[in-house]
Amino acid sequence: MTSLVHLDLSSNNFNCSIPTWIFRLSRLEFLSLANNGMTGTISSDITNLTSIIHLDLRGNDFEGKLPSLIGTQLCKLKVIELSYNKWNQLMSQVLDSLSGCVSDTLESLSISRGSIYGHLTKQIGKFKALTNLDLYANSISGPIPVSWRNLSSLTSLNLAYNHFNETLPEIYGQFLELKFFHISGNLLEGIVTEIPFANMTKLTSFWASGNRLTLKVGRDWIPPFQLDSLDMGSWHLGPRFPLWLRSQKTLTSLGLSNTGLEGVIPSWFWDSFEFDDLDLSNNHLRGRIQKLSKIAAPYSWIDLGHNHFEGPLPSLSSEMTHLDLSNNDFSGSICQFLCKRQGEFMKLVSIDLSHNHLSGNIPNCWSNWKQLASINLNYNKFNGTIPSSLYSLTFLQSLSLRSNNLSGDLSNLGLHNCIQLYILDLGENNFMGGIPGWIGARLLNMKILNLGSNNLHGHISEKLCALSSLHILDLSHNHLSGYIPKCFNNFSVMVSKNAHYYEVFLLNESMSFYIFEEEMYLVMKGQVLQYDENNVRLVTSIDLSGNFLTGHIPTEIVSLSNLLSLNLSMNLLTGEIPQKMGEMRALESIDFSMNKLSGEIPSSMSNLSFLSHLNLSYNNLRGRIPSGTQLQSFNASSYINNSLCGPPVTHNCSTDGPNENRTRFEDDDDDEMFSWLYIGMGVGFAVGFWGVCGSLFLNRTWRHNYFQFLDYMQDRIYVTSIIKMRWIHEKLGNHRHSQY
Template identity: 55%
Template structure:
């Protein structure tokens, strides 16, 4: 027992305790209060409030309760642990405000409280005597940092992260005093200011700077002094920066300037860089206003692995020096004005290429056959909205890792290759994730997550973190002919099959029900005929269907799936049955003729009824009067006798007096 009282470290991480933190602290109190230096209970399913009892452990140096379900406030008694150096309470449900007593922890070196629900204001008092503080991470909390613009902190930080807290609108001037800062994360902090010119010069140690998702404006200073570290990264994306691209140091490893208002040519940025090769592995200039031709200066940037130039106004052809990017894994050129033919000599060296996005340009010629041989690791091929013509080459079928094939809205013709069933990733449901990100990061940087935009379920959707789960074929808006190949139904893990606006004929493959993961089918505006296969009704995940404007006929297969769609999914065919209003006969034909016959019979019945009523009314209108009115009856028979006599006379004499005689008889009555 005496030995237990001398314990200095308790590390029970990863054990399923399923107990409250209060119970655990009670069991550790007593003799351990004067000896315990380390308490680590990460990933242990601990819950409840972290009570004042934590203040009993006077000798505690390190406290790690991360990845649990601890709730309630951080107790003020934590500030009484004068020996405390390391505190990690991340990924819990801690709430309320941060106690000012933490400012008395003179030995505190690391405070990590990110991913909680701590709110309120963090002021200068919270850091009053924290002279030893080196690492402070409080991101993803509804906290507000409120200090004076002239505040000089008592510490020299190495890492400061308050991403998704509130710091703005002014850029924090106290940062300039931090000469040892290596990581500075101020993303999504409501900053709306001009970037001060000293921001990339204040610390020679700075290698990761994240200012994304703010409203910063003005020009970006040159980054030539940034990156004394080998793996420096700068993220200024999703702001309002304008003007030309800044010059960068050869040491910068990752640069993200996407989604700003940057304009002008890219030539100076690429060609005026230092003479030594660039260390850049990830360059993102997407969603700006950059224009002009792509210069032929890419040979110094051969270390690039991820390149985003999409959503700009670049024109001309791809320069020959593009072929020097031999480590390229992800290339995004979507929505520019690039043209020409994709040259084998330029792109054949991309043996590591995983993503190739060429959509929304003016590339022409045939779809390159070398795509099926050189980039054997290709998983995402998008070349929609271009000017490619000819057929889809069978060589593409060699891309057995392909997950996304988008050749939509070109001038392609001829049948769909039967060898599409070679896309094995689309055919096999994976037991584990392949990952769709690129490890271009170093140090504390996160991996570069791939992103892509394509049409699914009738509307454009952008995927990023879940892109690895997406399998799509989109061949819409071409002039493809022939049948939908039966072999395509082997792609049982396909998510979306988009084939509208083509010249496809024949029947829908009868085994389409084998594509069990399908969520979206669009075969509209083709020349498909025959019936809808019964197996289609077994596609349980199907949430979008468009078979409109074909020559399909017969009864829509019954089942909860197909009947749940709107009638617009089936219009322009000769189909019947729910959800369409026409019913079907026993042989599956629309019963419109039978319905019309019933309507005609209905009208004839009313005609005969009306005629009978008219006869009765007319008959009794005359005969009834003669029967019940004696005077009218005598007059009527005298009139008939007169007519009889005059007819006899008219037959003997002249017939021209006939009308006069009739009139005379009538007047005498």
């Protein structure tokens, strides 16, 4: 097919290197191999594609350097897509490869998330035809070169999430045609005035979040542009709310997160805009919000979290899809908020009301919120039970009710209907009952299961082992008993060494795609740590601490080679630590304290090179602590109240005398015999006592005869003692007379 001009093989699953026959199609003008998982390096034979205009290699696993002759051989190249690969080379090397005749024709260069590093050198000034430059999310650093002034044709610039470290150069003001200006997530510093914006009359999109810039403009400044989208998150704009926003009549997306804003939002703001996306989170804004119905456009995302808003919850628009009011001072019941618009179809997909002062029962009117995929009511003051209408949310994928005062029998909850649940967090409440088997039988998508700090009892159901995608299991601080199931090795995500990502999504009537992520509080490394939505997906943890579990630690658990944290402390576990514990190479935290474990510490544990927290205290362990820098690096408190020797507990193990680190369980073998003796004595006493007293209590005749017998014996003993005493006195008197 040597006459082929257009070849699109994107979004398949070839998973191989680029076949050589492609490079013989010398008439190709368009070639796309995007999103295939292809591997290897780019052969220098690519320079045979001398007719190529549009080359798309994004979304693969290509690595290595670009062939150096691309810039001199592919002189018709206008668009090159290299994003989402693993090039792992200097930015200057990329520009070198594209220098030559290509620098005169190239209009679009995209290398976002391409593992590019180093400085952006002055060579960028050679690409005078560039209208789109996308270097998003690499590791490019250093100053921005003065040669930027040569890129006068730029209409779209994306330098977001790199490591530039200077202020916003005023030469940006020379980009007269610039429409899309994205420099978010760099380390730009300094003060920005009106000057760089003076000539940007065509600017419609300005994304510059994640920098350390300060905007200083006049109070009456009116920008020369009309923006559709503005994101200045992490800039210093406060404390006053920026008045120049009032001039932006077409603004539909606004991000002012973490910008130092204080006080009450002016009333004109709520009346002037209709947002698709509004983020005012992480400021010091306060006051009451009466309603969000006007400001929210259809399918809008509103984030007002981490402020000081107070009063009752505001009324919503039925068109809103994402609402975050977390970490504020909202109070009172949510009945009016949820139930006021009964019968009206609400399009809300995600709601986060966590970390407020909301109280009362959770009302039973969720029936018109059918689209909800994520509900977060953590850290409030709700009481009562989970309402039955919540079980009708068939799209529900994340339910977080942690740290309230909710109650009820867990086995009676109707959540088995919510088969798409992947996060269930009911920790720190007052739920009772056993762990229901339907969790393992029905909720097969479960990735995070937190039932810790409740009043659950019974055994850990082996049906939980069907949750092969489970990342986090927390059953700590309950009243669970029995053995640890051996089938925990079915948690395949904890076995796999590859990181597994997940997201909550919902395709609603508009076919929009939504992603929500969760923060979690986990006991890791001996303390409660908060994991945000960016890293909780990578955490694998099992916490069964603070229960009444018995038996041995199952040897099957050592197959969980991707497990980061294992906490079995404060139980009644016996036996030895599994000998192959060292095969769990990913472990960062182990806590087996306050059990009845015996034997020696397995030598293989010295292979746990990532281990940063270890607690084996208060057991019946004995012998030498295995040598190796890892186990010796912990404080002696990690081993106290055992019969262990060697660093860091003692200098050596040469002495046979009593060890000062004696455990409260060190004499368990001897004490066990005495324990049974004492138990037998107690049981014997109880049987004998109640056998006699119970008979006397139930049988009247026996009771009367028994007390008559006692009276008779008392009288007889008294008379006998009197006669005996008189006989002794008589003998003593006769003895005295004979002496005289």
